[in-house]
Amino acid sequence: MLSHPRFDAGDALAILTLRNLRKHFPVKKGVLSRSTEWVKAVDGVDLSVRQGETLGLVGESGCGKSTLGKLITRLEDASGGEIEFEGRDTLSLKGAALRELRRQIQTIFQDPYSSLNPRMTAFEIIEEPLRVHGVASKAERRTRVFELLETVGIRREYGSRYPHEFSGGQRQRIGIARAIALNPKLIVCDEPVSALDVSIQAQIINLLENLQKEFGLTYLFISHDLSVVEHISDRIAIMYLGQIVELAESAAFYAQAYHPYSEALLSASPIPDPTAPRQRIILKGDLPSPIDIPSGCRFHMRCPYAVEKCRVDPMPPLEEIVPGRWVRCWRAAEIHGLSSGAAGTTAPASRS
């Protein structure tokens, strides 16, 4: 891709680095199944996750955030690019090495109703990864499962119950116990609290934070909820149409988003305070289809700041415009008064 030096974000701390990562799904048409079109779900992602941090990955449905999670856990094969985990390329791993990778990178899924096998007891669900990876004898596994149940706050005698006998929050605790059973280093949390009520959501967020402290876990926390991500994340990455458009320290991001899309996303998120001033930026239109990605900047059709350059020039690169803050926008520096601006135009052109 254009202007694509090897991405490293200056990160000696990175446990996981993604470079120009791509996943294109074919759209099959007709009986001969010749694919003429591609869904570019992940289309050139550069990202690093640091050891011990929680990186919040935020985007709207269809932006590719869940596919990105599946690429990292190797549940999907990438179409191109690089994934480096602890300094090793993971895309070429096979057999025992791949199994070892999967031990170290685990997932917590969104829906605790469909991600637990209804025919297995809670005990069997948590024991399964230990059994599959053959890490302990039967007696040791039993001790470990009871220990895990206690860790996530479920009484050990409930181990013989089936998923339908638990509430949504308890099911998610079982999913978490399963994910940490093998002492992973990185956990991809894919919308882990989105299906839960607010009061239960808070319990699960606290549990995830406690486990991180206790076991030194690294989280990639995928969510569409900016309020949850603000609370749990050290850094935040905003994804739009298969790419990262902004990567920043969480506190700095919530003080001021630099990419116009991040800014709109932040302003659209309802504030639970009736006295707060409202300055909602209402974006026009819907997310374009990832099959038919607009040329130029992918956001230009909905962007209140778009100028000619955004339409005609190739996609802007993800650039570090202030230390620790990476933004994929031609005009971000200029809009936020950081430089004279390279766009050659001044007034924001409204497309309304």
Add this chain to the structure above:
Amino acid sequence: MSQQVEGGELSKASQAAAESPMPAAADAPLLDVVGLKTYFFTSGGVVKAVDGVSLSVRRGETLGVVGESGCGKSVTALSVMRLVPDPPGRIVAGRIDFVGRGDLAGANAKTMREIRGNEISMIFQEPMTSLNPVFRVGTQIAEAIRLHRQVSKKEAMDRAIEMLGSVGIPSPAGRARDYPHQLSGGMRQRVMIAMAMACQPRLLLADEPTTALDVTVQAQILDLMNRMKEVSGAAIMLITHDMGVIAEMCQRVSVMYAGVVVEHTDVRTLFANPLHPYTVGLLDSIPRGRRRAGEKGPLKTIPGIVPNLLRLPQGCRFQDRCSQVHDACRQAEPPLAPAAPGEDGGDDGGHLVRCWLHVSPPETRNEGPAIR
């Protein structure tokens, strides 16, 4: 009270929402639900989904009904529309007074057909399942119009296209010929709103209308609902679990828990001075802005889970999760009553709470809903 709520105070609270036209006689509620009980008779026992709900919607206002899954907020709305599936559900007690129509709880099927989609409309969380997949969206809106208005097919279709335009759908004449699956989630919800508003209802029941939508699309739809409200003067009963949506959209709020209203007040008082321990817990467990405010440590939570509606405890429904539970809570269920004077932070008499900590002891007051 109503003048205060609907006039000066809220224009500050929610600028977009408060600009609706206010008729002079705004004090009589448009919809007045009193002691509503809707039970489901199942093989496992009687599920008391709505167990004595009292709430009212005034002309031109947005009333928020907030609560977690299973608290009975959707069943309340379905009861107003008389759309509770029977069997197993049945309205067993209470009144649903709708201005000009009397008690809907006892209304016959013909009356309800006249009211539904005409005087009271409803929009649901998932527009894909509430639109018919095999008819064009224009046809579906036109059908709703022809059901209630003596107009030709052509006139109905013209009106449908006009409505699609008014909800911000580009090239409405073309989109009217689309099937629901050809539209995005946000567009489908716009179609639902166009259909709901086509006959200019006096009341719109919106059940989690933006929960399935992305946040930028949610902003568009909330904005649209406020604009439609301004234009038509319709009142909205907005059901949601999202306190952020409540803060942005509503003038007054009823908080529900396990089948009853536990607190009711204007939106500013609710956020500034919540009284019921459940409301306090709900607001405290929202993660937004806590880190920015310098708060360290874990989020506050409400321990435990909602009680099983088949086996409600004696006394207060919130007792097992409440940090301030005491003997009175285990003996009798508190009534929904005005908060003790001086506690309600303004809006006197309008702050209702169902908690022994905030209402006078049982012997000094008479039971029953006191919504005004």
